[in-house]
Amino acid sequence: MFQQVDHIGLAVKDMDAALETLKKLGPVVVGELELIERDHLKAVMVKTGEVPIELIQPLGPESSVAKFIEKKGEGLHHIAYRVADIAASLKKCEAEGMRLIDVQPRVGYAECHCGFLHPKSTLGMLTELVQREPGKDQAPYAMPHEVK
Amino acid sequence: MFQQVDHIGLAVKDMDAALETLKKLGPVVVGELELIERDHLKAVMVKTGEVPIELIQPLGPESSVAKFIEKKGEGLHHIAYRVADIAASLKKCEAEGMRLIDVQPRVGYAECHCGFLHPKSTLGMLTELVQREPGKDQAPYAMPHEVK
Incomplete structure (x- = not known):
């Protein structure tokens, strides 16, 4: 199911x-800064x-990431x-008895389609599955843009 | 300096x-089980x-991993x-002012040459650099061997 490491979240x-x-x-290439309002965080x-x-x-x-850091x-x-097909991948995980945070895919950084698996089901490792469209699948995914 | 994600440690x-x-x-391919005595752990x-x-x-x-889990x-x-050259990479990190756990490379899983950077220098992310020789550079690195 997994094709490659899409990214590591820090x-x-x-x-x-x-x-x-x-x-x-x-040398680093820095993507566009995004506000992820529903999670009360900014990401790059x-x-x-x-x-x-x-x-x-x-x-x-109130951000889950603040609680994580604490x-x-x-x-x-x-x-x-x-993954190639996020909806199918989430369904497959659910069918395997895994606990999902996102039953339906949602939109994430750089307009990807993504969903999280609960760490209780993945050895304590919070795991995201990501589907990216051709043309938006090369890191840093969003248009390079130096963060101010 | 980094070529690819060699592995994720769990x-x-x-x-x-x-x-x-x-x-x-x-589907998974399971490498050979190894005892890493100096770190009081087993790895696969x-x-x-x-x-x-x-x-x-x-x-x-007494294992640092036991303390981590606790x-x-x-x-x-x-x-x-x-990385292509572990000794040179560690020296480069040191020259950049990063804190090293291993100043000299040591031998790790599947006879790789590796060294750890201290998480204080890498945003809290314990980071290992790994050099693998041709012929031993395809995951699962050690000979596939089902763990009993």
Whole structure:
């Protein structure tokens, strides 16, 4: 079902500081900054070498990412796998008895179609499945755009 | 510097139960089980689709992975990136002011040469750099071998 690692999600308190750190690792391409209002966070995709990292910073205490940072600290938040058909993949996971956070696909960063599996079903690893359309499937996915 | 995601490290309490869960996600190829004595853990690489996952299970409370699980629970433990030259990559990270756990490369799963960067320097994300030799660079890296 999984085709590749689409990106690694990293919970950070300060996106600008995080970007400075990532730049130490090598040249980065920074995607467009997006506000994900329903999750009370801002997100940006950063391509470090061949590895896309999604920096997510909570915008208030009601964000699940704020709760994550409070409980576990900054760091690895989720793994996203690319799939060809998000609706079929979610159905397949459900049929396997896995617990889904998103039963229906929703729209995520850079207009992807995505859904999360509950970490209770995935060994404690919050897992996102992502379908991207041709033309929007090359990291950093959204138009490169330096974050101010 | 980074070429690709080499694997994702997952801290688990029970490797057999974890393998059963991974098999729900699709066909898996299970590498050879290895004891990593210096870290008091056992490890096995599992290829799920195109994504290699290293299951690591502590063998006693002195393992840093046991401490990790106690503090944060089972789940994402580290990200490993493939590099062409591990010694040069570690030196480059050090020159960038990053904190290293391993100043010198050491031997890891499937006879790879690896080194860890301290999460304090990598946004809270425990990061491993891995160099693999040709012929040993295809997941699950060690000879496929079903874990008993």
